[in-house]
Amino acid sequence: MKIGLVGLPYVGKTSLFNALTQSEAETGTYAAKKGWNVGSVKVPDERLAALGEIFDPKQTTPTSIDYVDIAGVSKGDIAAEGLEAGIIAELREVDALAHIVRAFEDDAVPHVDGDVNPERDIETIDIELAFADLGIIDNRLNRLDRELRTQKIPALEHERAVLERCKEGLEAGTAIRDLLLSPEDGRSIRGYGFLTQKPLLLIFNIGEGELDRADEMRARSPASERDMEALTLSARLEMELTRLDAEEAELFREDMGLDESALARVIDASYRTLGxxxxxxxxxxxxxxxxxxxxxxxxxxxxxxxxxxxxxxxxxxxxxxxxxxxxxxxxxxxxxxxxxxxxxxxxxxxxxxxxxxxxx
Ligand SMILES: Nc1nc2c(ncn2[C@@H]2O[C@H](COP(=O)(O)OP(=O)(O)OP(=O)(O)O)[C@@H](O)[C@H]2O)c(=O)[nH]1
Ligand SMILES: [Mg+2]
CATH class of the missing domain: 3.10.20.30 (Beta-grasp domain)
Structure with missing residues (x-):
């Protein structure tokens, strides 16, 4: 399973990536529109330990999740081809997207659009992802029109009808995942890896001093209307906690009133999002x-x-x-x-x- 971390520049994607995958990728490299980080995390599962006592196996192999951390996407980036092509190609391969939304206040960390406004930022990224899909759909429709002029091929006609439905939906602000395509229709466009067709998880990055606002934040998010998984965490804090040894981190968590690691919550939510x-x-x-x-x-x-x-x-x-x-x-x-x-x-x-x- 592979999950792509997306979001505006400087929202904490790489900090979270480091926390999840125990990596040391550079954070705070503003406006780098190139490249991406890939890392893997073994899924912690207490059931494996319990079963291990019964089977006493030579080897225990958990499942793993890969995370792809890309450069930040700003408003208009996709239309202006401001992102390296490889980044979008990499995203098309993932099974689900996690949108990291900035919710922390910190004057030392500039926001590309001036101020902290999660609702606006969610919409900005939704629109960018829709743009990326529309670009592919338009190209493909042009090609299909040419091909279908000379001969009628039912499979291609079906594909064209589905793509036209997707295009209409996207232009009206509906993600492909929300069009509720039939399994057959879904299959006909599976090869394109449309970004708005992928399951989406919202992750609000809140400041370490605002952890008590987590519930309020989730309730205000559009995730509650759209039946979407949403969770809150503090990316920088989580990154710092991974640098402590397990015991210290545990004590720290207790002190802060954090019951479970963000890693475990992100993994749980990823499993639920992907069914x-x-x-x-x-x-x-x-x-x-x-x-x-x-x-x-x-x-x-x-x-x-x-x-x-x-x-x-x-x-x-x-x-x-x-x-x-x-x-x-x-x-x-x-x-x-x-x-x-x-x-x-x-x-x-x-x-x-x-x-x-x-x-x-
Ligand atoms: N105050 C505060 N700062 C944070 C938090 N999370 C990240 N930051 C800071 O925000 C800056 C950007 O963090 P990154 O993790 O590099 O953000 P990014 O989304 O990967 O940025 P780009 O790759 O440039 O798009 C860094 O200086 C982080 O230390 C947080 O929870 N609280
Ligand atoms: Mg980054």
Whole structure:
């Protein structure tokens, strides 16, 4: 899973990126319109530790999330091609976007548009992302018109109809994700990696002295109307906390009244935004966590692990991790009837431990 961090210049994207990925990318490099940082973070999961006590594996492999931190986007940047082309290309590859919105007051850190105004900034970035998509749509529509003049190809005509719907929506201020395209329509434009089609998460960067305003901030955000995940954190504080050792950071968090690390909250929100769940496997002494989309089946899970497993799928021995931990072993679980035999159409639940039986 890959998440792109976007936002205006100087809002704390790189500070957050450093906190999330334990990186040391340079912060405060204002107006650099080039380049991006990529980093990876292993998803902390307490369930792995609990399962580890049962299986005593040689190796434990958590899932990971990649974050891409790009240069700040200002109003008009996309239209003026003010961003390096590679940056947008990089963003088209991500699974979801996180918009970092400046909400901290600090006279020492200038705001490109003069003052701190989260609502305005959210709109600015929405418009820039829409512009980036419209550019691609216009080019593609021109090409499709030329191709369809000489011959009628139903698939291309369908694509043109979908693109025209997207264009109309975007021009009226509606992101492609909010057009509620049918799965078939969605598939016909999947290859373009439209930015406004990607799930979006809002992250308000508040000052370290304003952590008690977090709820109010979220309630005021358009996320509440648009059924969108929103969270608040202090990027600079989180970055500084990652430089302390774990114990010190914990004490500090307690002092500040912060229960969970922002890292954990960003990861949770990313999973929810993307509709992802986790399942576990134990294969030749390796305990491993995997991600799957909500609603996917045991066959999809097998496919995620290895195509051979999907091809020769027989059944999935399934148990919820908490039941397994309670039983203490797979043998006890089997004896007490908690280990279920599921077929390929079984919908995997978050926290399932799966043993795929297959034959190739
Ligand atoms: N007061 C305060 N300053 C912050 C906070 N987060 C970031 N900053 C400061 O804001 C400046 C910009 O931070 P960056 O993390 O580089 O911001 P950015 O969004 O990556 O900036 P660009 O890459 O130029 O678009 C730095 O001087 C940070 O120290 C915060 O929560 N509070
Ligand atoms: Mg930066």
């Amino acid at each position: 992802l769940i986790t399942f576990f496997t134990v294969l030749s002494d390796e305990l491993r966590a995997w991600t799957l989309r909500t609603g996917m089946t045991a066959l999809d899970a097998a496919e995620t692990i290895h195509t051979d497993m999907a091809r020769g799928f027989i059944r999935a021995e399934t148990i919820h991790w908490s039941d397994l931990v309670e039983c203490g072993s797979l043998t006890t679980a089997r004896d007490s009837g908690l280990l279920r035999l599921e077929g390929k159409d079984y919908t995997v639940s978050d926290g399932d431990v799966l043993t795929i039986r297959f034959n190739v």
